[in-house]
Amino acid sequence: MNLIENIREGLRAIHGNLLRTVLTGLIVSIGIMSLVGILTAVDSMKYSLTQTFSSLGANSFDIRRKGFNNRGSQQGRVSKVYPKISYVQAMKYKDLMSDNARVSLSAFISGATVVKSETEKTNPNISVVGGDDFYLESQSMNLAEGRGFSSFEHEFGSNVAIIGNEVKQNLFKNKDAIGQHITFLGRRFKVVGQLEAKGSSMGGGNDRRIIIPLETGRQISRPGSSDLTYDIKTAIPNPEELDYVMGEATGIMRSVRQDALGQEESFEIRRSDSMLQSLNEISGYLKVGGFVIGFITLLGASVGLMNIMMVSVNERTREIGVRKALGATAQQIRQQFLIEAIVICILGGLVGIFLGIMMGNGIASLIGEGGFIVPWLWVIVGLTICVAVGVISGYYPAFKASKLDPIESLRYE
Template sequence: MNLIENILEGLRSIQGNLLRTVLTGLIIAIGIMSLVGILTAVDSMKYSLTQTFSNLGANAFDIRRAGMNNRGRNEGRIEKVYPVINYDQAVMYRDQMAKDARVSLSAFVSGATVVKSETEKTNPNINIVAGDENYMLNNSLNLAKGRDFSTFEQEQGANVAIIGEEIASTLFKNKDAIGDYVTFLGRRFKIVGQLEKEGSSMGGSGDRRIIIPLETGRQIPRQGNATLNYDIKTAIYRADELNYVMGEATGMMRKIRQDQLGQEDSFEIRRSDSLVQSLDEISGYLKAGGFVIGFITLLGASVGLMNIMMVSVNERTREIGVRKALGATAFQIRQQFLIEAVVICIMGGFVGVVLGILMGNGIASLIGEGGFIVPWLWVLVGMAICVIVGVISGYYPAFKASKLDPIESLRYE
């Protein structure tokens, strides 16, 4: 018997014991489904969450004056105070980076501010932020009502404002705030937009924020004629270019800030993709856990397959005797049973892969919207495992069958 005849004989044997083959294949399919399904779900959820984080500004980085978060002394040492990032420096950076990224400039104008309407006023807990035309987009801020600032309003420094949801509900109750006026910092502003409700986060709230045009913020007098400190947010178009653009931005800002060679940076660059980095770490643990669970399931499936193949050897003892009497070698007998085991595993594995992909994408779709993912790597790994399981589970039964004595086999009842 050559290899082709052995394969055909194995397929005929599988067809002749269809119910047993289906049940055995299902054992393998369940194991592969759990393996591929869990790993597909992890990949699909990661893709969906990465897209969400990207929309929230994950593919971006912030540039601020160095030492802004240091308070007083650090371990007995006085931290160096660096000059603010002024308007000219921020604009110079924005113009030079325009070809590689979308840059937004903003400045914190005032905190703990009281805002008044004609009849109501807020608590002194409102933050005033001045932002340019890209500020809303780069910070993923959406409007519930109204509009963004026009180009004319940005350039001329008009007294217009976009307010948070809490401010609108406090000052205007059930009335629509769009088109009405509020007063703060000695000026009267027309409300042109209202931000979507964000909710509290870390003790603060974006709902207690007012955004005004950047030029308007520059015109508002500050205590002691202090210079506004500008924050720069750079959003890139391709996530894989983040490190490259950050390196380019560092060199550019050192030149703009005139940091001397060997001197530490007078600014800080902070990535906004920390959530994505944490997600990568978490998904790695999930994949490891999913692989272990799938492996344990496949281990049980391989034991079941070996048991069924042992039963098959006992049932076909006379058949093995006849084949040996007709000249079949021990190698050919061993090959036949191995082929049967591998074919059953591959059939079960194919079904398991299909079910696993559907299950994984189904689970991920319950969490968030994302594209339908076919994890080709895990498909190949799953099918390779099927072949390995088939060989391991089928080898001992095949070896036992090949060692049977032909005369004793023919006498077997």
């Protein structure tokens, strides 16, 4: 009896005891479903949250001149003053990084600004920021009404503005702000967009902000003047490559700023993925916990499978005796019972993997939108565990069957 015949005989035995096979396979299916389901849910939730965090800047980093937020001296020592990042330097960096990342430039134009409409004016608490064509996207700002700036408005510095919710409420109250005109910093601007309300945290935030094209901000600050310092935000598609791109950005920025070899950087790079790092840490703990729970369930399934295989050996004692009398060796008997156990585990495992994937993605869909994930790693792990469970659970019953005396087996009732 060769291996192929043993496999066929094992399949015939499984088909002959179909109900028992189904019930045994369900035991394994539940164990694999719990393992794959939990781990799929963790991966799917992580994917969904990663996408959300990426939209909040988790895949980006900021570059500013070093010491931009210094407040005088510390312990009697005056902090070193570093030169501002100029427009030429910021544009050169943007050009050099454009192939690997999306770079947004912005500049703080004015704070404590009074903004006027035809009939109303705000308190002197409005900030004005100049931003390029990627500014709104990089800062995760959404428009409640209106539109963003056109390429023409960015290039030629048109007098157009996007206002925050509080600015709109103060100046236009129940009127539509889009298309209206406001005045600040000695210029008259047309309102083309309104930001979504964000609340009054952090002194007003986006609600007390006005965004104008970056070129317009440069004109207000007088062309060629060194008053403005430019902030650079670099975003990449894949958060996993953030460290690599930050290293590349550091080298490019040192070259642009002409920082000498061995000299410390005259700029600061701050990554924005602290939430993503916390998520990775939490998801790691969840995966460990899910694996332990699934493993315990599988351990119970393996015990149940071993018990059923022992019952099968006792029921088929006469059959084993006949096969031995016909010349079957102990190895062939062991092989047959092992094949039965492994096939049952694989069939149950395939069903469990399918149910686990559906269950995991279903759980993840309840907390947020995300793509349908097939965790191939956990599929392979699940199938490997199925085979291992089949071998472990089937070996002792197979070994016991192979040691039966043929004469005693034939006399067994």
